[in-house]
Amino acid sequence: MTSLSERSRSGPAAPRRPLDAEAVRAAYARWARVYDPVFGLVSAPARRRAVSAVNALPDGRVLEVGVGTGLSLPLYRRGLRVTGIDLSPEMLARARAKVVREGLDHVEALLEMDAEDMTFADHAFDSAVAMFVASVVPNPRRMLAEMRRVVRPGGTLLFVNHFAAKGGLRLAIERAAAPFSRALGWHPDFALDALLTMGEREEAEITPCPPGGLFSLVRLRNG
Numbered sequence: 001m002t003s004l005s006e007r008s009r010s011g012p013a014a015p016r017r018p019l020d021a022e023a024v025r026a027a028y029a030r031w032a033r034v035y036d037p038v039f040g041l042v043s044a045p046a047r048r049r050a051v052s053a054v055n056a057l058p059d060g061r062v063l064e065v066g067v068g069t070g071l072s073l074p075l076y077r078r079g080l081r082v083t084g085i086d087l088s089p090e091m092l093a094r095a096r097a098k099v100v101r102e103g104l105d106h107v108e109a110l111l112e113m114d115a116e117d118m119t120f121a122d123h124a125f126d127s128a129v130a131m132f133v134a135s136v137v138p139n140p141r142r143m144l145a146e147m148r149r150v151v152r153p154g155g156t157l158l159f160v161n162h163f164a165a166k167g168g169l170r171l172a173i174e175r176a177a178a179p180f181s182r183a184l185g186w187h188p189d190f191a192l193d194a195l196l197t198m199g200e201r202e203e204a205e206i207t208p209c210p211p212g213g214l215f216s217l218v219r220l221r222n223g
């Protein structure tokens with residue numbers, strides 16, 4: 001990656017390359033080993049909120065999109081049947097090891113699959129949840145469309161994510177970090193309207209989550 005000083009020597013920065021599937025796999029192959037200690041703590045309160053929302057639903061089949069290293073898997077109540085998908089084999093290997101180590105019988109399957117092009121049948125799940133994934137996938141609206149397809153009508157769709165601030169210092173920092181998206185493995189300046197249409201934003205239940213509202217929980221009913 002070009003450093004800031006190299007860039008100023010060689011003129012203007014190259015145009016931003018989007019975070020495509022290849023970049024996601026490369027980033028999370030690097031992140032897998034250190035993901036839990038580095039990201040586990042800061043994400044824990046928001047993750048608990050999302051899993052609590054899932055746990056309050058009736059028994060049924062839950063799809064966790066971008067399950068990563070499976071940090072949330074031990075938190076689901078037994079009675080739910082959970083399937084996780086992820087693009088990164090290294091992240092999935094960690095999740096599979098957790099399932100075996102902790103005897104997580106409620107986890108039905110962990111599959112290498114693209115959230116934007118799932119192989120599940122229509123209406124195969126009662127709910128789907130994507131935690132810290134919307135700002136990573138190349139096309140978040142396509143992921144949402146796929147989640148809508150595989151969840152039954154009337155089912156629940158949940159997202160936990162960091163969304164760009166509307167202004168102020170936080171937005172300035174997010175924009176400054178944006179050119180490093182490929183190396184980071186997510187878009188720091190990811191906006192809510194990159195995921196939801198205006199109609200969906202009006203319909204969604206959006207709750208700020210700790211720490212300090214850095215993350216938000218978004219809940220949609222599958223129409």
Ligand SMILES: C[S@@+](CC[C@H](N)C(=O)[O-])C[C@H]1O[C@@H](n2cnc3c(N)ncnc32)[C@H](O)[C@@H]1O
Pocket residue numbers: 024025028043047065066067068069070071072085086087088091113114115116130131132133136137138186
């Ligand atoms: C920030 S991590 C979040 C992991 C997990 N949800 C958690 O709460 O810790 C993002 C995850 O999304 C996965 N991911 C990114 N794009 C994906 C896609 N198109 N399909 C499936 N998984 C994807 C990455 O491989 C990574 O494991």
